Every structure is written in structure tokens, then in C-alpha cells.
Amino acid sequence: MTHSAMILLAHGSSDARWRAPFEALERDLQPRVEKPVVLAFMELSEPSLETRVAELTARGITHIEVLPLFFAAGRHLREDVPGQLEEIARDHPVDLQLLAPVGQHPAFVDALAGIVESRAQHGQI
Numbered sequence: 402m403t404h405s406a407m408i409l410l411a412h413g414s415s416d417a418r419w420r421a422p423f424e425a426l427e428r429d430l431q432p433r434v435e436k437p438v439v440l441a442f443m444e445l446s447e448p449s450l451e452t453r454v455a456e457l458t459a460r461g462i463t464h465i466e467v468l469p470l471f472f473a474a475g476r477h478l479r480e481d482v483p484g485q486l487e488e489i490a491r492d493h494p495v496d497l498q499l500l501a502p503v504g505q506h507p508a509f510v511d512a513l514a515g516i517v518e519s520r521a522q523h524g525q526i
Contacts, residue, residue, distance in 0.1 A: 405464040406437040406457050410450060410482070412471070413442030420446055423470065437462070443477060443485070450482075454489050454497070464496045472504030 409430070411423045420442075427440035437460070441453040448456075450467070457465055467486065469478055478499075486497045503509055 404462060405466070406439065406462045407434070407466045407468055408450065408453050408457075409438060409440045410467050410469045411440065411442050411446075412477070413444045413446035415445050426470075443482060450485055451489050451492075454493050454495060458493045458495050462495065464498070466498045466500055468500045469502040471502035474502055474505070478502060 409423070409427060411420075414420060423440055427438065431438050437457065439448075439453050439457070441448050441450045443450065454465060467482070469482065471478060482499060486499060490497055
């Protein structure tokens with residue numbers, strides 16, 4: 402059994418239409434990854450970051466990487482989310498690691514370039 406998992410962290414919105422692509426990402430990504438990958442929202446939506454950590458630790462997970470689905474690290478990722486993680490860690494016996502946002506990963510530029518090229522070839526931009 403794996404003892405590590407990943408939380409995909411999105412901002413959150415009360416609009417279900419906004420959440421739908423993130424929920425699809427969670428569903429489509431999970432079969433492609435060997436460890437549990439779940440979606441959480443920073444605010445305005447459920448499941449919250451705290452809810453997901455509680456669920457994962459109840460399953461015996463001891464290490465959780467939090468991958469922000471953000472382009473860059475603004476105030477939320479520099480202050481709010483680290484504060485949330487510190488508070489959550491006081492209540493749950495788990496190692497929480499906040500990763501850099503997806504927009505700062507080198508593969509993100511490659512993926513975006515592929516999207517731009519694909520749309521250009523199909524006359525969509």
C-alpha cells in the first residue's frame with residue numbers, strides 16, 4: 402500500500418460550471434498515476450483542503466504533496482495556503498508538502514505550446 406498521495410488544489414468557486422473541468426481533471430488523472438490523486442479547493446467549494454487531508458490520513462496516508470493548479474504563486478500561495486497547511490498539520494499526523502504551482506513547471510510551457518500549435522493548425526487561433 403502506498404503511504405503518499407497528491408492533492409490537486411484549485412482556488413474554488415460556488416459555480417458548479419467552474420468546478421466541472423477540475424473535477425474532470427481529477428477523474429481523468431487518477432488512473433494515470435500510481436498514488437491517490439484527489440481534488441481540493443482553497444475556498445468557496447467542497448471538498449476543502451482540510452477535508453481531503455482528513456480523508457487521506459484516515460486511509461493511512463502519511464505524506465501528501467499539494468499541487469496548486471495556479472499559474473503563479475501570489476498571496477494565496479505565499480501566505481494563505483501555507484497557513485492552512487500549518488493549521489491542518491496540527492490536527493493530522495501527516496507530512497504536508499506544498500509544491501510550486503503547475504504554471505511554474507517546465508512541462509507546463511511545453512504543454513501550452515502544444516495546445517497553441519494544435520489550435521493554430523486547426524485554425525482556432
